[in-house]
Amino acid sequence: MRTPLETIDGKAVKNLAGAHAINGAVVFGQPGGFAVLVKYGANERAVAAQRSRRLRIWRNLNTAAAYVRDELGLARFEIDMTEHDPTAVERKRPDTAKRQRQLHEAAEHDAWFRGQVQKALDGVKDGSNRAIPEEEWTARSNATRVELKRRIVKHGS
Template identity: 55%
Template sequence: MRNAPEIVDGRTIRGLVEARALRGATILGQPGGWAVLVRYGDTERAVAAQRARKARLWRNLNTAASYVSEELGLSRFEVDSTDHQPDAIERKRPDSAERLRKQHEAAAYDAWFRAMAQEGIEAADRSDFVPEDEVARRFARMLGS
């Protein structure tokens, strides 16, 4: 990122937006995505990633532009794609496979459980059940009372 400008966190960004202190923004192409640089006063800083002390990267230009226009309230901004390399960073989420596997297991269990419940409801609706008092009499006879 140019000369790796300092970053600014989300709370500070919100304060700058509320104070209408932003002078402009640049969406800057980076290896693997797009960073957003904001200008206020004589300062230019990169928007920070949440819970990280590094610049946030958007995967595509549209989402970065949406952030600048909707969140920052800037309808005009610059785009610099000089260093953009979309495939430079391999985006793998090892936790995604496990999360999806658990979601599929939960969905399968839910479907099984609902089928068993429906089967029970249908069985209860049929008239082939022995009434409770008859069951009690049969048990009483079996126990010799």
């Protein structure tokens, strides 16, 4: 088991990479994914997750390697699979499907609503939708209120 590592936040790592101060990196296996250890000067630090001091864990080796290559600018680095156990941590988010469904429904409703508004505006422009005079609107509203009150009295709710 690897001893607990000191961490460094992603912004500091990017600053080191920008200054070409990183000497090397190790992508090392963790339960459920991979972490990255950067070497600079005489120091070694593991890259921390955003807004925390815990290890940042990438789900697969390709994304961790891409981070080292693309974000840190290191084409050569080590890979240590010693402690990798892909079955150790279940990282699924049970609320993801529900959240995605809600986003999809909201997008559909937004598109429908915008279409209705555009249809009404087009109707006003071409004359197929007429403006209701205020007196007529008041009479319709009052008639609707009277009918609703009648139903409430009749059904008791």
